[in-house]
Amino acid sequence: MKKRFRTLALVLSLALLMAIFASCGGPTSSSVALSAGASSTEAGNSTDATENNFNGVTIQYASCFNEAEQQAIWVKEMAEQWGKETGGSVNFNFAGRDVLTSVKSDILVGNAPDIIDNDASELVAALLSDQEVLLEPLNDVYTRSAYGEDTPIKDNMNGAYTLYTENGNDYIVPFIYITSGFFYDKTMFSELELDAPTTWDEFLTVCDSIEASGIPALAADGNISFYNCYYFQALCQRILGSGKFLEAALDETGELWDNPGFLQAAQMVSEISAASKNYFQDGYAGSAYPAAQSDWAMGGAGMIYCGTWIPLETASLTEDDFEFGFFPFPTVVGGIGELNDIEAQLMSFSVPRDAKNKEAAKDFIAFCSSKAAADRLVELSDNMAARTDAIYPDALIDVKPTVDNATAYHKNFDGAMSAAPEWWANVFYPADDALFFGELSPEAFIEQIKTESVKFYENKK
Numbered sequence: 001m002k003k004r005f006r007t008l009a010l011v012l013s014l015a016l017l018m019a020i021f022a023s024c025g026g027p028t029s030s031s032v033a034l035s036a037g038a039s040s041t042e043a044g045n046s047t048d049a050t051e052n053n054f055n056g057v058t059i060q061y062a063s064c065f066n067e068a069e070q071q072a073i074w075v076k077e078m079a080e081q082w083g084k085e086t087g088g089s090v091n092f093n094f095a096g097r098d099v100l101t102s103v104k105s106d107i108l109v110g111n112a113p114d115i116i117d118n119d120a121s122e123l124v125a126a127l128l129s130d131q132e133v134l135l136e137p138l139n140d141v142y143t144r145s146a147y148g149e150d151t152p153i154k155d156n157m158n159g160a161y162t163l164y165t166e167n168g169n170d171y172i173v174p175f176i177y178i179t180s181g182f183f184y185d186k187t188m189f190s191e192l193e194l195d196a197p198t199t200w201d202e203f204l205t206v207c208d209s210i211e212a213s214g215i216p217a218l219a220a221d222g223n224i225s226f227y228n229c230y231y232f233q234a235l236c237q238r239i240l241g242s243g244k245f246l247e248a249a250l251d252e253t254g255e256l257w258d259n260p261g262f263l264q265a266a267q268m269v270s271e272i273s274a275a276s277k278n279y280f281q282d283g284y285a286g287s288a289y290p291a292a293q294s295d296w297a298m299g300g301a302g303m304i305y306c307g308t309w310i311p312l313e314t315a316s317l318t319e320d321d322f323e324f325g326f327f328p329f330p331t332v333v334g335g336i337g338e339l340n341d342i343e344a345q346l347m348s349f350s351v352p353r354d355a356k357n358k359e360a361a362k363d364f365i366a367f368c369s370s371k372a373a374a375d376r377l378v379e380l381s382d383n384m385a386a387r388t389d390a391i392y393p394d395a396l397i398d399v400k401p402t403v404d405n406a407t408a409y410h411k412n413f414d415g416a417m418s419a420a421p422e423w424w425a426n427v428f429y430p431a432d433d434a435l436f437f438g439e440l441s442p443e444a445f446i447e448q449i450k451t452e453s454v455k456f457y458e459n460k461k
Contacts, residue, residue, distance in 0.1 A: 055087030057360045062103050062113040067094040070381035071176070071347070075117070075368070077376070082367045085147070088360050100126045103352075107134050112352035114361040120164050120172045120346040121411055125418040127350070128171055136351040137169040141362050146370035153369050158386045160344035160409040173365050174386035175377060176347035179328075179403065180230060180412070183310050184303045185318075186325035186398070196327035198339055200238075200268065203330045207272070207279045210302035217279040218272070219301035220436075221289040225429045226417070228436040230305050231272070233413050234329040234343075235265035241336035242410040249416040249423055252457035254450035266435055266442035268332075275438030285437040290314075297322070305329075307345070311395035312382050326398040342402060344409040346386060422460075427452045 061079075065072040072094055079090035093113070095102060103116055104126055116123065127134040142154040149156075157174070164172050182196075189196070192213055197203040207217035221227060236245040240261040248256040272279045281292060281301055290313065296304045297314035299322075304310060311324045331339050349365045351358055367373065374390035377383065382393040384403070392400050417424050431448045434440035440448065 053086050054360045054363065057088040057357055059088065059090045059115060059357050059360050059364055060093070060113040060355075061090050061115045061117075062093045062095055062099050062106075063116075064097055064099045064118040065094055066096050067092075071377070071383070074377045074380045077380075078368050078373055079364070082364050085367070086360075086363065088364070090364065104134070107352050107354060110354065112354045112356070114351065114355040114357045115364065116350050116352065117175075117348065118350075120161075120174060120348040121415060121418040123172055123348060123350045124164050124166075125421075127352070128166065134353050135171040136353050136355065136358055137171060138173055138351060138362065138365070139168075139170050141173055141365055141369075142170055144366055146373075147367045148370055148372065153366065156371070156387050156389055157369075158344070158346075158388055158403070159406075160346060161348075161386070163344060163409055163411055164346075172346065172348035172350050173369060174346035174348040175368060175374070176381075177384045177386045177403070178308050178345040178347070178412075179343045179399065180234075180305065180307045180345075181326050181328045181342075181399070181402065182303045182305050184325045184327075185299070186323040187321045188299070188302065189325060196325065197330050198327070200330045200332050204272075204277075207277070207302070211279065213302075215299070216281040216301045217303060218281075219292040219296035219304045220280050220284045221287045221292040222285040222433070222437065223288045225433055226413075227289075227306065229413070229428065229432045231269050231436065232265055232432055233416075234305075235268050235332065236262060237341075237410060237414065238329060238332045238337035239265055239335040242341065242408075242414060245414040246416045246419060249414075249420045249428070249453075251453065254453045257446055257450045257453070263442055263446055264332075266445045269435055270438065270442050273436055273438035275441070278438070285433075285439075308384060308396055308399055311393075315395055324395050324398060326396075326402065328402050338407070340402075340406050341408040341410060342406045343412050345412040347383075348386075423453065423456055427456050 061075075063072060063075065076092065079092070083089050099116065100118060100122060103113060106112060107127070123135070142157070143152050145151055146153050153173075158177050160177065161170065161172065161174050164170065192209055194206050194209055197206050210217040233245055240259065244259065244261070248259070248262065251257070271277055274280070274285070281287070281295065284292065292301070293304055293306070293310060293314055294317055295301060297317040299319070328339060328342055331337065349368070351361045351365075355361055369387070371387055371389055374385035374387035378385050378391050378393055382395065384392065384396055384399065416428075427449065431440065431445055431452065435442070435445040
């Protein structure tokens, strides 16, 4: 095997095409199993709208994207086509990642937009709770057909949308599907005669083999805390199943952290950290994004755990023989979480409860939900569409079997980042970073989480 040592040159910061969004308050979540017998029908490109049926109607659309992003280009293109079919128009406010801050205020003062797009967890957390329901149910969108099609939209939609079903109502319609897992160079794995692992023990064996070849097994930019916490939270899901981490995050007494599964997860993180086997690159605690992921793309490390945006960020840095490989987080012997229970992060549309043009907004969402629209989204943005029958980006084709074979879904970070954002930032991040860097023992990590959780919730009273 050729040597893959690289000296990381100065690399310009690569813009995130999709990001994990910080969010606030919301309902709890758990893993959702797929319904049996869901159909998937190939869609045509024609539309079935009555000419000018929304003539003179202007939809007010608030977006989390910046206008230059490919997702924004896609939705503007859809708006132009929808306008030609229906006579309606769309007025965009590309407000960026903090869009919900202003949108919620607008809704509360009676100036709601007609459509909002954002990460589903953030939409639900900000605008849907037991205290206030600020979103319009979109059940009727799911039961109608998309433009040019004759099957219900729900039949062609990735089943993860049901993670956000509340009291029989669906408040979001996704258009982009994101998951996370380990990415690697299939050429490197072939040269080392390695197979993608499915269990944690197999994963450790793969790490040892990569280390023996002369490069770090894993890459990590330690200054990105939500990347660091992937490992502990994913291990909690594989050991305890979905929902347990979120329950502990919301526990004011701290007692739920006494569950031995949390200590086991912490011990497993500690084992791969600088405190033990140190599978990461030297100095990973101080690595500033995107240094480590860029070095990985240039052959300086064996694997990186990240969301499905990572190939899009790094493809320009890879050699000609680099082929993106992917495997989901491994299972743990004796654990509840299964390999086919996968993370789902959904970029989605929603309609505020007090929107003035609800029917036009729903019709536009249906227009954007066709196979033709989904295929165009993939072509423009290289993201995976929420449509199960849409084309796949070349760089993510190795993710397809994992998505196709999913039997259940869980929210990213078990929903805790959205449901308990202040706890997440002020209690969990500091403790997890210290554990991940090998600076805090597993036992001390659990004790710190318990103690600081109690203090945090007492101060909230």
